[in-house]
Amino acid sequence: MLKIIKYSFADLSRSKWTYVYFFFYLALGFVLLFLNTNITKAITTLLNVVIVLTPLIGTIFGIMYYYSSREFTTLLLSQPVRRRAIFLGQYIGVAGSLALSMAIGLGIPFLSYGLMRSGEIKHFIILLIVGIFLSFIFVAIAFNIGLSQDNKIKGFSYAIFIWLLLAVIYDGIFLLLLSYFNDYPIDKAALIGITLNPIDLSRMLILLKLDISALMGYTGAVFKSFFGASKGMILSMLILTAWVLLPAWRITRKSARKDF
Numbered sequence: 573m574l575k576i577i578k579y580s581f582a583d584l585s586r587s588k589w590t591y592v593y594f595f596f597y598l599a600l601g602f603v604l605l606f607l608n609t610n611i612t613k614a615i616t617t618l619l620n621v622v623i624v625l626t627p628l629i630g631t632i633f634g635i636m637y638y639y640s641s642r643e644f645t646t647l648l649l650s651q652p653v654r655r656r657a658i659f660l661g662q663y664i665g666v667a668g669s670l671a672l673s674m675a676i677g678l679g680i681p682f683l684s685y686g687l688m689r690s691g692e693i694k695h696f697i698i699l700l701i702v703g704i705f706l707s708f709i710f711v712a713i714a715f716n717i718g719l720s721q722d723n724k725i726k727g728f729s730y731a732i733f734i735w736l737l738l739a740v741i742y743d744g745i746f747l748l749l750l751s752y753f754n755d756y757p758i759d760k761a762a763l764i765g766i767t768l769n770p771i772d773l774s775r776m777l778i779l780l781k782l783d784i785s786a787l788m789g790y791t792g793a794v795f796k797s798f799f800g801a802s803k804g805m806i807l808s809m810l811i812l813t814a815w816v817l818l819p820a821w822r823i824t825r826k827s828a829r830k831d832f
Contacts, residue, residue, distance in 0.1 A: 576648075576665065577661045578665070580662045581669050583665075593677070598681060604618060605681055619779075627710040627770075634715055635718055645662070662715075663715050675704065694781070708820075712819035717731050
């Protein structure tokens, strides 16, 4: 598996889009720090970018890599290599390269700004952790879509739809339901609704850490009051870990049964 991870990582390192992704975050970090003297405001602005852009790039890169490397994957399958090692190796290589590009791209401007001497270093680390989680989650979702759908057009359509559903549509439906049932005790339902969407959960994780009550809204206030800041963060991390492990487990199951 390690050789496949290295190959996938090296393959993506030669892609110009990986460097575009890296330089985008690099430039964004410097611009935000130049425009905001308050690091907390810069991190809050980055939050809105990371929780939308990282899932989108992870989904697109994941589905593109799966379909573009299908012939090479078929060749590997004819060799004495376990299917689990092939697909998990490719998945980890793609997700790891995207996560590293984001982490380095954001890390350089913030470290050069002197973040290590600031009390905001913990908030920035949480932001990076959330971005890494989202990269691994949505690349795993993309690989699952590719394994389930041989048609490239349908695969890309499903991938974009999943991203739109979790990034845009889900929030709209969720807020409508909260408004419609606001006369009923829906605290627990709101908590469950947050955990069903990794993007909402990631947003809540950072907002709990920053303790920005004005931006948290009703669901965030419920989340914090029910769990408390520290318990809420621990629970969020555990659920995000499950969001990574379950799709990765399905990759191994689906690839073992799929007829190539």
